[in-house]
Amino acid sequence: MMRRIVWWVAGLWLVLMGVSGTVFASDVTSCSIGVDCEDATLGVSSADIEAYPSPEVTRLAPQDNVIFDRRYRRVTQAVDLYDAPNGAVVGRLEAGFNFVTTGEEQDGWTRTSSGRWVRSEFLSTNVQTSRYSGVFLPSEPLPYPMAWVLVNVNPALTPGGEFTSQNPLLQRYTPVNIFSAIEVDGWEWYQVGDGQWVKQTQVAIVKPIERPADATSERWISVDLYEQVLIAYEGETPVFATLISSGLEQWPTNEGTFEVYIRYGRSVMSGANGKPDFYYLQEVPWSMYFDNDIALHGAYWHDGFGYRRSHGCVNLSIMDSRWLYEWASPEFDTTIPDDKGPTVHVYSSGVYR
Numbered sequence: 067m068m069r070r071i072v073w074w075v076a077g078l079w080l081v082l083m084g085v086s087g088t089v090f091a092s093d094v095t096s097c098s099i100g101v102d103c104e105d106a107t108l109g110v111s112s113a114d115i116e117a118y119p120s121p122e123v124t125r126l127a128p129q130d131n132v133i134f135d136r137r138y139r140r141v142t143q144a145v146d147l148y149d150a151p152n153g154a155v156v157g158r159l160e161a162g163f164n165f166v167t168t169g170e171e172q173d174g175w176t177r178t179s180s181g182r183w184v185r186s187e188f189l190s191t192n193v194q195t196s197r198y199s200g201v202f203l204p205s206e207p208l209p210y211p212m213a214w215v216l217v218n219v220n221p222a223l224t225p226g227g228e229f230t231s232q233n234p235l236l237q238r239y240t241p242v243n244i245f246s247a248i249e250v251d252g253w254e255w256y257q258v259g260d261g262q263w264v265k266q267t268q269v270a271i272v273k274p275i276e277r278p279a280d281a282t283s284e285r286w287i288s289v290d291l292y293e294q295v296l297i298a299y300e301g302e303t304p305v306f307a308t309l310i311s312s313g314l315e316q317w318p319t320n321e322g323t324f325e326v327y328i329r330y331g332r333s334v335m336s337g338a339n340g341k342p343d344f345y346y347l348q349e350v351p352w353s354m355y356f357d358n359d360i361a362l363h364g365a366y367w368h369d370g371f372g373y374r375r376s377h378g379c380v381n382l383s384i385m386d387s388r389w390l391y392e393w394a395s396p397e398f399d400t401t402i403p404d405d406k407g408p409t410v411h412v413y414s415s416g417v418y419r
Contacts, residue, residue, distance in 0.1 A: 109257040110245035119259070121212035121241045123201035126306075126389055133197060133384045136167040136349060138366045139176070139189040147182035151175035157182060162344030165193070165367050179348050180334075196369035198239055199385040200296075200308025203272075210243040213256070213269040214309055216372045221262035226250030233262050239309075239371075244271060270294050270372045274304040278411045280323050283397045286409040287362070287390070289380055291319060292416035294372050296362075296380065298393060306389070309371035311381035313360075317343075319378055319412060324356040326407030329391065329398075335363075337377065345377060352387035354394065356410040363387055380412075 141164040147157035151172050166178040168189065176186045201212075221233045225248040236242070242258040249255070254266040270293045277286065277299065288297045291312050298306040313319040330353045336346040337359070351364035362380045364387030371383060382390065399405045 108246065108248060109263075112260045115243075115245060115260045118209055118243065121201075121208060121210075121243055122204060123208075123212060123241060123307075124204075125201050125241075126199040126308075126385055128197045128199050128385050130197075132388060133195060136179075136366070137169075138165060138193045138195055139168050139191060140165050140193055140367070141184070141346075142188050142190050145184050145188050147180075147184060148175075149183070151183055153183065159184075159346060160340075160344060162338075162346060164344075164346045165348060167349045193367060194369040195366045196371065196383045197385075198309070198369065198371055198383045200306055200383075200389075201241065202306055203304050205303075210245055211271055211273070212307075213242055213244050213258075213271040214372060215240045215242060215258075215264070215268060216270055217268050219264055219268055221258060221264050222255075223261050223263070225255035225257075225263045226253075227263065233259075236262075236264075242269065244269070270309055272297065272304075272307045273415050274299075275411075275413075275415075277302055278323050278409065281409040281411065282325060282406065283408045285394060285397050286411065287394075289319070289362075289410065289412045290415050291321070291374075291412065292414040292418075294374065296382070296386075296390075298390060306393070308382065308386045311365065311368070311371055311373055311375045313376050313378040314374050317376070317378040319360060319376075319380060320357055321412050321414060322357070324410045324412070326354045326356045326362075326394065326397075326410060327404075329354040329394075329407065331391070335379075343377065351384055352382075352391040354391060354407060354410075356407075357412075362390065362410065 141159060144161040145159050146155045147159060149156045168176045168178055170177045171186060174186050175183050176189055177183050215236045215238055218235060218238050220229050220231050220235050222229050245257040247254050247256050255263045256269060257263055272295055273290060273293060274297055275288055284301060286299050294310055296308050296310045297304045332349045332351055333353055334348055335350045338344045353361045353363035355361040360378050362382060364384040365381035366384055394408045397408045
């Protein structure tokens, strides 16, 4: 589907049929205006919406002592690295997408977590570390599919209509029900409330899937590149869902079924040396590698979850990455050399256009 250029936002389509073991209890009405819809007001009744106004899910509580336990800084240009304030040059960090975590500050100098010192003037404090976190799914099926709103929006009164202040503003990351779907001019419009309709590019939908036949672990993970949604499962049961940021078009996240083969609580990530897309990231949190150098990991440098924006890895918020890392721990047997972790199934539930 088409994406907004700034955020690379996925166009989204709706799962119309539930699958065994999902959290969707009912099908969702879908039709095309002028084809099989009588009019543009088709949708779930006010009474039905009032009975179930929002998804009954529980958000993973954000903890600031976890999210902000480091001081994150972006390096704004190429810098020399010193062994002490006004000391000897012991290295250089070339210009790129570079972030460091910092400690002591002294007379205009800052010590990074590598033990090297840089001039404080070359470190930006404008880092958009996200407080977003995903949701725990209930044991009982949800009556309607759930989604997150991806942009601040006042929904339209009718599918295909103008967005209007007559409807309340839905903030980004708000969880909503998808009550029904209508196609207008080739785009799906979703009913998210009484007289509230949003375009498919404005939401990301949770779509549980059946357990892959080649999954090797009891606890496993699905990554939907189309919706930019990750779901954690125990057996056939989805237990947690959240938004992610996967690889951009030029650095795509590969589809397939993989196994986590190594993980780190904190580690440096760096790549593309000598190229325009060079990056260096200190203390990346809660990384689980599953496809060569591709990992599930926390991203402290952006708040763009729900949109592709990575160099191929699957970015999660810090809270989500820590929860997933700890939840996956039972799948690792430290007594077995090279023991594999949870299965990670990467796929696309739709096709971009």
